[in-house]
Amino acid sequence: MRRSMMLVAAGLVVLSGVALVLQSDGASAQEMGEMEMGKMMEMPFGGPEDVKFAEGLWKATHGYQDWMIRSDYFNGNSPHGGVNRMYYDIVTVDATPYHVIVKDNFGGDGATIDTVGEAPADYLMAVTVMVQRESGYDADNNDWFYVKYGADGMIGQNDMQMSLAGRVAKGMNMGCIACHQNAGGGDFIFTNDRTMK
Ligand code: HEC
Structure with a gap:
């Protein structure tokens, strides 16, 4: 029982890790979009x-x-x-x-x-x-x-x-x-x- 609790806890840690990664990927894609826009605005x-x-x-x-x-x-x-x-x-x-x-x-x-x-x-x-x-x-x-x-x-x-x-x-x-x-x-x-x- 105790052991399975730990597994669930570990699972949650892993899951939240995945969520963090997904989130940060999402954010960086958005940032990239803003950078592209920034480049366009700056006009080379x-x-x-x-x-x-x-x-x-x-x-x-x-x-x-x-x-x-x-x-x-x-x-x-x-x-x-x-x-x-x-x-x-x-x-x-x-x-x-x-x-x-x-x-x-x-x-x-x-x-x-x-x-x-x-x-x-x-x-x-x-x-x-x-x-x-x-x-x-x-x-x-x-x-x-x-x-x-x-x-x-x-x-x-x-x-x-x-x-x-x-x-x-x-x-x-x-x-x-x-x-x-x-x-x-x-x-x-x-x-x-x-x-x-
Ligand atoms: C598809 C390739 C290409 C593009 C696009 C191009 N050039 Fe060139 N340019 C050359 C080549 C090759 C030479 C070397 C001379 C020759 O053989 O015509 C040259 C030579 C020149 C030179 C003399 C200095 C040198 O590199 O020998 C100037 C100045 C120049 N180009 C300006 C421009 C400008 C300004 C533009 C954009 C409006 C431009 N070129 C677009 C290929 C290109």
Whole structure:
């Protein structure tokens, strides 16, 4: 009799343990949900700060076509258009200097290295830029800021009308970060991989 009482007691302890586990699982699932919402609210890209920085950046990079460090026209890959040209400089936005890589994305009917070279403005489809921001801006992804402009300097948007400026599209399996994180050496830059063997 005494023994069975103990068994029942032990059983209760086990049961309440299970209940605790279930409860804590339930709570953490809810917390997870809140975290996801939190992430969405925080907006890794396209927020007012990102747009403001991108607008300042467009002004600050004015005349980038004449920067000293630039590539020739070269045949590019999707999604960057058939012909590309890259430019590098250090540019000051809001009184802070940043490393900036600009990439002209050329395309359209008849776009070849020769035709684009003769009349670049006729074939410019987009200007994609990467800026290395202050440390901690996006510690998981080497602190790069991404932006896509039209040839006229207007900031591009995705299907959800989010501006393509900032940590684009952090946490998603498509977009600037998802692709650039495959670059060799963990620096999110592809171009230097050509010489890095
Ligand atoms: C599907 C893959 C992919 C996506 C998405 C992508 N890129 Fe790239 N990007 C590349 C590749 C590959 C290169 C290397 C040059 C080449 O061969 O075209 C490159 C080059 C660049 C460069 C020159 C620096 C480097 O890495 O060599 C910049 C700047 C750039 N991309 C910006 C962007 C921005 C901004 C976005 C988002 C709006 C974006 N890219 C989305 C694949 C991608």
